[in-house]
Amino acid sequence: MIALGLDALFRVASGRAKWPAWALPATVAAVLTCANVLLPWQVIAPTYAPPPASATGTQPGDPVALQPGERPLGARFLAAADAPVPVAELVAYELWPETVRPGQALGVTLVWRVLRPLAANYTIGVHLLDANMVKVGEVNVYPGRGAYATTLWRPGDVFRDIYWVPVQREIAQPVLGRVKVALFVDATAQADPAVVGQHLPVTDARGAPLGEAAIFGRFKLAPAQPPAHPPAEPVAGPGLATVGDTIRLAAATWQADQTPVLAGSVFTVTLTWAALGRPPADYQVFVHLD
The missing domain is CATH 1.10.287 (Helix Hairpins)
Structure with missing residues (x-):
């Protein structure tokens, strides 16, 4: 041309x-x-450039300037279970948008601080979990979109890595989602089968063990299509309780023919709600039996 x-x-x-x-x-x-x-x-x-890094101290908990929207975390990844020396710290994170549906992706920013040299090229696993801790989406990649292998990490560096994690399973009803992050050796990174799948142990900021991953954050997992509701009938009377200025618990019914209620059995409670206005946030309903 x-x-x-x-x-x-x-x-x-x-x-x-x-x-x-x-x-x-x-x-x-x-x-x-x-x-x-x-x-x-x-x-x-x-x-293919690695993420830009800034130098800070090499001690866990040293101050790091966070950007608006980032939440502090302080999870430490250890060299090994028998060598509890932190090699990397997940300083903070940010999640967006607030709600994701099947086929959409959650944006995840991870703020890493390198504490000591890492001897292997670890894969970063960023997984989405539902309220039952069931995986509904995942991304497993080298840091920096493959351009910043962990063997290249320099102690004292702080950098931000961004991931887009798709929701890969159907969601039946709106639930609370969490994010799980792990550092592990995958099959393509290490030929020795003895270390394939090996995860770095994780502790919180106080040193309490968290297992093989850090689980944090909250976001809303929603169905692909909002559930269809029949036209609501007006609810008269003051109801049982009012939550703020926008929600009223109009009525509560339960099955009266099941006595006693045994451990492991299902007890059905039906709550009737009335919307007095648009709620300012997404709330969860907790039902306790005494």
């Missing part, structure tokens, strides 16, 4: 000036050479 365009240009200009025979191929060669020189540096290199 470049050659055709330049050829047309030279044909138009040839009526006004005499161009040597070598002018067109030389111009095409110059344009392509410039593109070949600039393209790797201007387009390809930034795509």
